[in-house]
Amino acid sequence: MDFLPIIQRELRRLSRRPMTYRVRSGTGLAGALIGLGVLAVTVSVGGNPATLGRHLFTALTLLAMGFSLLSGPILTADCLSEEKRLGTLGMLFLTNLTGWDLVAGKLVAMAMPAIHCLLALLPILGLCFFLGGVPWGEFMRVALVLSGTLLLSLSVAMLASTFCRDGRKAMAAAVLILMALAAGLPGIVLLWHGGTFPADPITLLLSPGYAFWLTPEANYAPAANYFWTALGMNQLLSWGCLLAAAFCLPYAWQDKPVKKEAPRWLTWWRERASHRRRERARKEKLLELNPILWLALRNRRGSLGIWLFLTASFGFWLGGYYAMNKRWLGAGTIVLVVYCLHATLKIWVAWEASRRFAEDRNSGALELLLCTPLREEHIWQGWLNHLRKRFLAPAIALLMIDFMLMDGGMSATGWWDGGGVLGVAFIASMGMFIADTYTLSWVGLWQGLTARTSTLACLNCVLYVLILPAAGSLGVMGVLGLTSFGAALGSLGLTVAFWFTVGFIVDFTLCGQAMTRLSRDFRAASIYGISGHRRSWRWWEAGETDELTYQPAVVAMPGEEAR
Numbered sequence: 001m002d003f004l005p006i007i008q009r010e011l012r013r014l015s016r017r018p019m020t021y022r023v024r025s026g027t028g029l030a031g032a033l034i035g036l037g038v039l040a041v042t043v044s045v046g047g048n049p050a051t052l053g054r055h056l057f058t059a060l061t062l063l064a065m066g067f068s069l070l071s072g073p074i075l076t077a078d079c080l081s082e083e084k085r086l087g088t089l090g091m092l093f094l095t096n097l098t099g100w101d102l103v104a105g106k107l108v109a110m111a112m113p114a115i116h117c118l119l120a121l122l123p124i125l126g127l128c129f130f131l132g133g134v135p136w137g138e139f140m141r142v143a144l145v146l147s148g149t150l151l152l153s154l155s156v157a158m159l160a161s162t163f164c165r166d167g168r169k170a171m172a173a174a175v176l177i178l179m180a181l182a183a184g185l186p187g188i189v190l191l192w193h194g195g196t197f198p199a200d201p202i203t204l205l206l207s208p209g210y211a212f213w214l215t216p217e218a219n220y221a222p223a224a225n226y227f228w229t230a231l232g233m234n235q236l237l238s239w240g241c242l243l244a245a246a247f248c249l250p251y252a253w254q255d256k257p258v259k260k261e262a263p264r265w266l267t268w269w270r271e272r273a274s275h276r277r278r279e280r281a282r283k284e285k286l287l288e289l290n291p292i293l294w295l296a297l298r299n300r301r302g303s304l305g306i307w308l309f310l311t312a313s314f315g316f317w318l319g320g321y322y323a324m325n326k327r328w329l330g331a332g333t334i335v336l337v338v339y340c341l342h343a344t345l346k347i348w349v350a351w352e353a354s355r356r357f358a359e360d361r362n363s364g365a366l367e368l369l370l371c372t373p374l375r376e377e378h379i380w381q382g383w384l385n386h387l388r389k390r391f392l393a394p395a396i397a398l399l400m401i402d403f404m405l406m407d408g409g410m411s412a413t414g415w416w417d418g419g420g421v422l423g424v425a426f427i428a429s430m431g432m433f434i435a436d437t438y439t440l441s442w443v444g445l446w447q448g449l450t451a452r453t454s455t456l457a458c459l460n461c462v463l464y465v466l467i468l469p470a471a472g473s474l475g476v477m478g479v480l481g482l483t484s485f486g487a488a489l490g491s492l493g494l495t496v497a498f499w500f501t502v503g504f505i506v507d508f509t510l511c512g513q514a515m516t517r518l519s520r521d522f523r524a525a526s527i528y529g530i531s532g533h534r535r536s537w538r539w540w541e542a543g544e545t546d547e548l549t550y551q552p553a554v555v556a557m558p559g560e561e562a563r
Contacts, residue, residue, distance in 0.1 A: 006108075011112070014112050014113075023113050024116040025120070027116070027121060028120040029471075030471040031120070031124040032475070033472060034059060035060070038052070038056045039052060039056070051133060052131055054128075054133035054134060056127075057125060057133070057139075060121065061125065061142050065212055068149040068153060069178050069179075070153070070175075071153050072152075072153030072154040072156055073171045073175045073178070074458070075111070075455070076106065076110045076158050076161060078454075079106045079109075079161055080103075080158065080161040080245075081164050081167050099247060099249035103158060103249065107154060107242070111150075118146060122143055125139060125143070135217055141227065145212050148238070149182075151234075152178075152208060152234050153178055155238040155241035155242045156241055157170070157174040159241040159245045167454070182207060182208050185207045185209070186210050187316055189201065189204055191316075204230070205233045207230070211227060214226065306345070307394060310341075313337075317405075334405050338405060341401070342398070345391070345437070346440060346462075346465075347462060349387065349444070350443075350461040353383075353442075354445070354451070354454055354461055355454040355457075357383070357526075358449075361448070361526060362453075366379075366526045370523060370526060380518050383445060384441060384445070391437065395434070395437060398433075402430055428497075429500075431504075436465055436503070436507060439510055440461055440465055443461050443465055445514070446525075449522070469507075477498055
């Protein structure tokens, strides 16, 4: 059993990492702050303790479900493909290790942070049971579904990483498979049956989303057998993906022969097409003006995935409206759909912005660029222009979709029965989307220079720009809501206003900081790597921590994460 020493080694390494304990503590703190925010909102609308427990449980379980689905693509989608790109996977197979040994070792190494986060959230979910409104059986079912979904996400991402050499392709494939299972399959069934699940849902047993829908007591009682069957099918699918990855890994790491080129007549037609000639002239002119932008725009299909995602989302929305009419235009449904679309595109921007510099710095390409006559600002400005050309049109299209959804919802149900508060919050979320997207572009470039890996850079962007401001503002409003002063001023509108005000201030601060650092420390960070500010937790020494210190950039070994 050669995989046991590998797992033991990975567990010892994780136990020595400070980040292991910080992530677990940070997740618990974020859950507590979100709980305080839900408490403030519930108290402001006059809710009782049972209502508070139900609202808190619903909010945390939705966030935990999204976290469980995305943990696999973020953590394990590039673990095996990175080994193949660096050429070290074949060397590992020269030893007595098997595919199962490598898959089990990688799974334990990459899954432990996600498991720690989930274990930190479960006690907070358990508090909802003592507040009332949540039976103990529902809490146990949610815990089982979240753990099963996390295992499924990690397994699917591991299988995608087995067959892909590019980390982006592996991550995209894992996200598509998981979204199809969790949301696509139940959505198609709902549209086909007019907005309700059938009495005999055989086709939904592989969907973790359907198992999650069955966790409430009202949905579980008439379909208890289907819940346990769906839970078992998800476990079988997870272990099947792991076994398939272990079996195929020894045969999937070799370089494949180059595919046969296109026929001559097709190449001749492409070369003589008018749009091809115009595109070639435009690219040659762009090469003279901005070589970095020319390098970034070589792949013409860069925005194709974004447009396909928006088109599929809008088509799904139209199908739901056709099946359920005004029920599909409720405030909760519209806000949930818009929030998911905004969050997906924001994370997409953070991933693309932080990926390029991190990969080029680790491969040495960025240091070679600095040896050319190109100026430093031309390099990062070229990648910023690439991000603008790639995401500007989809962002405008998404804002147009937001306006259509808002107009349809308000036309059907007025101002969503909230005195206009939800409508104003909807408009403010559009402004927050623009501010967050612009900030993620700048912060992503800087994090790509300073973080050890592209995955860590993306996680830092999402943490600093999206998670911490939202959790912090909700926590402050929750603490104020517990006081007499906060209870007098507490309202849903005040909570939303404070949330977006804090978000805009944080975006302005982080964006300005990233701009300053890119223009001042780009070359030093590219060559040496920035170790960060000198650690000082005393506020009176804050003025002494402005100077950055540098250390030689050490390329992370395959599978080794930043400490």
